[in-house]
Amino acid sequence: MKKLITIIGLALTLAACSDSAEPSVNENTVEDGNSANENNAIDHGIEDKSVGFTLGDDGKVIEADVPKEEANKLLATYKEYIDAFNQEDLERYMALIASNPEGFDRKEDEASLKKAFETYDVTYTTTNETIVGYKESRAEVFAEIDVLMEEPESGKSTKQSGRQVVVFIKEDGNWKVTSLHFIGN
Known part of the structure; x- marks a missing residue:
């Protein structure tokens, strides 16, 4: 019963957060709340389904x-990326971003970050940094992260x-951030 109430609450939350002008219809299927054209609880807005990490039998990445x-x-x-953010060094941070990132608009990200640095003190603390995907010109770094925003x-x-x-992708022989995928606890 508790699971059912939680599922219903999640479905209502997802329906309330939708930016669709069409009314939400629950057809009692496994796809309810998981429209293919919007961010949802299953995919977390990740369009590139190949991004992710795998846990071993021991629970380690x-x-x-x-x-x-x-x-x-x-x-x-990766460490420089986190340090530049924590030190609110916008120029240093943006030097680590790909010239044409896949996951966000570079100019919008820079403007948002500038405003955030002016308004808040945000600290990223990472652990368990692990390279979980690698090709010669593309790589993925997993980390557990605590974000403190004051x-x-x-x-x-x-x-x-x-x-x-x-x-990360390689640009001119250097690793640059092209997208970020976050799943909150």
């Missing part, structure tokens, strides 16, 4: 087979934890 030198470069770039003017803060996969 399975690491991709990556040449050691490339793994070091990739993880160093509003200095009001003293209010909020914390969210989750898992993320940052997708």
Whole structure:
């Protein structure tokens, strides 16, 4: 019964959040609340279904087979990406973003980030950084992440934890962020 109430609550929440002008119709199928043309609880808005991570039988994230030198470069770039964000260094941060990212608009991201840095103190704390996908010109880095967001003017803060996969591509021989996928806990 508790599961049914939770499922109904989730379906109502998803229906209420829809930006569709058409009324929501529950047809009592497994696809209810999971329209193919919108973000949903199953796909989390991820269009590239090949992005993700796999857990082994021991519950640990399975690491991709990556040449050691490339793994070091990739993880160093990931660390720089997190450090630039935490230090609110917009120029340094944007230098790590692909020139034509797949998952977001570069100019919009820069404008939003500038406003966020002016308004909030946000700190990313990552653990379990693992390369979960690798090809010569594309890689995925998984991490567990805690996001602490504080509003200095009001003293209010909020914390969210989750898992993320940052997708990198090679541009001019350097790893650059092209998309990010986050799943909150």
